[in-house]
Amino acid sequence: MNDTATSQPQSLLEPRTLAAIRDLRLVARRAVEGLHAGQHRSRVRGSGLEFSQYRNYTPGDDPRRVDWKLFARSDRYFVREAYRESQLELWLVLDVTGSMLQASDQIDNWRRLDCARCLAASLAWLANEYGDAVGLLTIGGRSISLLPPRAGQAQLDRLCRELAAVEASGAQPVAPQLDALWNRLQRPAMLVLISDFLDEGQEICDMAVRLAAGGMDTVALQLLTRAEEEFPFHGGLRLRDPETGRYCEVDADLVRSGYRRRFEAANQRLQQTLLAGGVEHQRMLIEQPLDQMLWEFLRYRQDKAY
Amino acid sequence: MSGFVWQYPAALIALIGVVVPLIIHLLDRGSARQLDFAPFHLLEDLPRASLRRLRLRERLLWLLRSLLVAIAAILLASPALRPAPLAAQAWLLVQPGLEEAVDASVASLSQRWGIDPGAIDVRWLEPGFAPSSIPAQARERGDFWGVLLAADTRLSPGARLAVIANPRAADLGPVRPRLSRPVEWLTSGEYSGSTPPGENGPSLAVYVDAAPSRSALIPVLTAAVDAWRRGLGAAVDIVDEPAHADWILYAPAGALPEAVEDAVAGGALLLTDSPAFAKSAATSSSEFGRRRIGSGLWLRQPQDWTALVAGSGDFAFPLRLWRDLGAARLASLPPGIAIPREQAAPVSGAAPRAAPPHSLTPILGVLLLWLLALERWLSGRIAAGRRS
Numbered sequence: 001m002n003d004t005a006t007s008q009p010q011s012l013l014e015p016r017t018l019a020a021i022r023d024l025r026l027v028a029r030r031a032v033e034g035l036h037a038g039q040h041r042s043r044v045r046g047s048g049l050e051f052s053q054y055r056n057y058t059p060g061d062d063p064r065r066v067d068w069k070l071f072a073r074s075d076r077y078f079v080r081e082a083y084r085e086s087q088l089e090l091w092l093v094l095d096v097t098g099s100m101l102q103a104s105d106q107i108d109n110w111r112r113l114d115c116a117r118c119l120a121a122s123l124a125w126l127a128n129e130y131g132d133a134v135g136l137l138t139i140g141g142r143s144i145s146l147l148p149p150r151a152g153q154a155q156l157d158r159l160c161r162e163l164a165a166v167e168a169s170g171a172q173p174v175a176p177q178l179d180a181l182w183n184r185l186q187r188p189a190m191l192v193l194i195s196d197f198l199d200e201g202q203e204i205c206d207m208a209v210r211l212a213a214g215g216m217d218t219v220a221l222q223l224l225t226r227a228e229e230e231f232p233f234h235g236g237l238r239l240r241d242p243e244t245g246r247y248c249e250v251d252a253d254l255v256r257s258g259y260r261r262r263f264e265a266a267n268q269r270l271q272q273t274l275l276a277g278g279v280e281h282q283r284m285l286i287e288q289p290l291d292q293m294l295w296e297f298l299r300y301r302q303d304k305a306y
Numbered sequence: 307m308s309g310f311v312w313q314y315p316a317a318l319i320a321l322i323g324v325v326v327p328l329i330i331h332l333l334d335r336g337s338a339r340q341l342d343f344a345p346f347h348l349l350e351d352l353p354r355a356s357l358r359r360l361r362l363r364e365r366l367l368w369l370l371r372s373l374l375v376a377i378a379a380i381l382l383a384s385p386a387l388r389p390a391p392l393a394a395q396a397w398l399l400v401q402p403g404l405e406e407a408v409d410a411s412v413a414s415l416s417q418r419w420g421i422d423p424g425a426i427d428v429r430w431l432e433p434g435f436a437p438s439s440i441p442a443q444a445r446e447r448g449d450f451w452g453v454l455l456a457a458d459t460r461l462s463p464g465a466r467l468a469v470i471a472n473p474r475a476a477d478l479g480p481v482r483p484r485l486s487r488p489v490e491w492l493t494s495g496e497y498s499g500s501t502p503p504g505e506n507g508p509s510l511a512v513y514v515d516a517a518p519s520r521s522a523l524i525p526v527l528t529a530a531v532d533a534w535r536r537g538l539g540a541a542v543d544i545v546d547e548p549a550h551a552d553w554i555l556y557a558p559a560g561a562l563p564e565a566v567e568d569a570v571a572g573g574a575l576l577l578t579d580s581p582a583f584a585k586s587a588a589t590s591s592s593e594f595g596r597r598r599i600g601s602g603l604w605l606r607q608p609q610d611w612t613a614l615v616a617g618s619g620d621f622a623f624p625l626r627l628w629r630d631l632g633a634a635r636l637a638s639l640p641p642g643i644a645i646p647r648e649q650a651a652p653v654s655g656a657a658p659r660a661a662p663p664h665s666l667t668p669i670l671g672v673l674l675l676w677l678l679a680l681e682r683w684l685s686g687r688i689a690a691g692r693r694s
Contacts, residue, residue, distance in 0.1 A: 099344035101342065102342060102343070102344040103342070112344075196344055198344050198345045200347040227343075228343075228344065228345055233341070235334065236360075236361075237339065237340075237341055238339065238340040238341070239340075239341050239342075239343040239346060239349060240340060240341065240342050240343065240346070241342075241343070241344075241346035241347070242342045242343075242344055242346075243344075243346075244346075246346070248346070248349065248350055250349055251360045254360060255349060259345075259348055259349055262348045263345060263348055266345075266348060
């Protein structure tokens with residue numbers, strides 16, 4: 001691939017571009033294509049029905065998987081490989097509380113929810129490539145959308161449509177919504193929670209811990225904005241809580257240090273809770289390019305299925 | 307009523323600069339914008355989140371800066387406060403020492419001017435114009451003309467001015483002023499009819515040697531002093547201390563004592579004959595006539611008085627001495643002699659002049675510095691609050 005070809009998908013995955021693209025399928029395909037171009041990971045191959053390739057026998061391979069007909073023809077041992085069959089259910093759990101509407105102060109029309117959508121679509125695409133079943137659940141919003149996991153292209157289309165329709169508002173108790181999920185969970189399942197984890201009661205964090213305690217492979221993807229991390233404002237600010245609609249007036253310069261201290265402390269608490277609960281925690285900025293987020297996600301997951 | 311004067315009123319246009327702090331203030335405020343912020347709960351009860359205190363400080367800072375600009379503009383315009391012309395209808399200024407003539411003078415003046423005696427404000431003829439009800443500050447004579455000029459400027463244009471004084475040549479001051487009003491000049495005796503006290507004549511110190519060769523001078527000089535007393539028509543005091551003397555008649559031969567030289571340097575008139583000479587000054591003993599020592603004068607006659615007495619006889623000597631004094635043609639009247647009124651009276655007819663205004667610049671300058679320091683401090687506190 002030449003340079004222009006590699007740079008194109010990257011530029012497509014910049015938040016600035018993504019903000020303008022409404023087609024989640026396109027975004028997801030681009031993102032996952034970019035991953036392959038990085039030759040970091042190829043399709044997982046193993047035993048299955050759909051043929052993929054032959055490879056040389058190496059000691060330790062199951063003798064039953066040796067293609068004996070080929071051996072007869074070529075007098076060499078080849079192992080027949082097929083695409084791995086789906087073993088796993090991937091649940092994408094998307095937080096749709098009002099705080100997900102937090103917009104980036106650097107990129108126009110780029111909210112946390114937009115980033116979460118793209119990320120979820122990309123993960124779904126990736127899972128589909130591996131042949132895994134993907135399901136979607138939104139929590140914290142006024143209405144729950146629940147898409148039970150299934151494999152295949154049709155599911156991917158449905159999921160992308162569902163994601164595009166999702167809107168965030170308010171803040172509903174998470175625990176009852178979790179029960180709906182709980183009944184449908186098959187084990188083993190992998191859960192990716194996409195949220196800001198900024199809720200005061202840490203409900204979503206508790207939920208992640210509960211799920212992990214239930215034996216699920218749980219990943220907490222925390223999406224933050226740069227402004228939330230750095231509080232780069234100056235002068236007087238009238239701040240609104242997107243979930244409760246309350247206001248407070250602050251002087252940004254006066255409260256910055258105090259805010260940063262509290263923010264870091266809250267994050268540390270969150271990290272400790274998640275770690276102690278066996279939940280993998282990853283913190284990402286929505287201003288990052290999408291492929292970079294996926295890279296990060298996969299780097300941590302190298303020893304796992306993805 | 308005191309008058310407020312701008313010396314450069316055009317500079318007041320700089321007051322427009324007051325809008326600059328306002329603009330700075332509004333620009334600072336303009337940054338307050340509304341924002342959705344998800345980690346809201348982390349900010350809500352931060353101890354330093356109180357915007358109100360900051361707003362108050364900012365407003366104070368704005369006020370201070372506006373005040374600074376305004377005061378700077380006012381400073382440029384050089385404001386001054388003109389002292390109020392005094393409401394008094396008439397002033398009678400009395401030279402300290404002549405106060406016994408006051409009552410008669412007041413009665414006479416009220417008659418002449420046709421005003422109530424109570425309306426005549428009696429004050430001391432001295433720079434502060436203290437009322438005569440309190441004792442005069444100092445007995446030393448000041449600048450007579452200067453004080454009269456000050457009184458003329460302090461009084462309102464219609465008010466009358468009278469003065470009881472016997473100024474001497476040394477009291478007059480450097481410039482004969484032209485006043486805006488005529489001055490009623492009363493010598494101390496004019497209305498009271500009483501004989502003026504010793505202030506009216508020079509005080510005299512007479513030094514006579516007891517040496518046999520000059521002892522003949524004693525009766526002669528005593529006679530001279532008596533003659534002068536009569537001639538001046540005033541009291542001639544004989545004082546012991548040369549420092550208090552207006553005239554010093556020094557008869558002994560030889561070097562002048564230091565006390566005498568000092569008195570002459572202080573303004574006295576010294577009269578000697580030829581055997582006396584100055585110790586300190588580089589005067590040859592052959593030099594005669596007028597010599598200035600400090601602000602005083604030394605008349606050294608070429609003759610020896612003993613010879614003079616022997617030659618012309620006892621009776622003629624005082625006259626001779628008096629004549630010699632006149633022949634010396636002093637530039638001004640000898641010290642201690644009240645000068646004639648026509649020489650001392652200030653000229654009238656000038657346009658009424660206003661008293662010089664007191665400039666407010668120093669006060670405003672200090673105020674400006676104070677405010678500047680305060681502004682720096684406050685702005686520093688706000689900045690420090692932001693950094694922490």
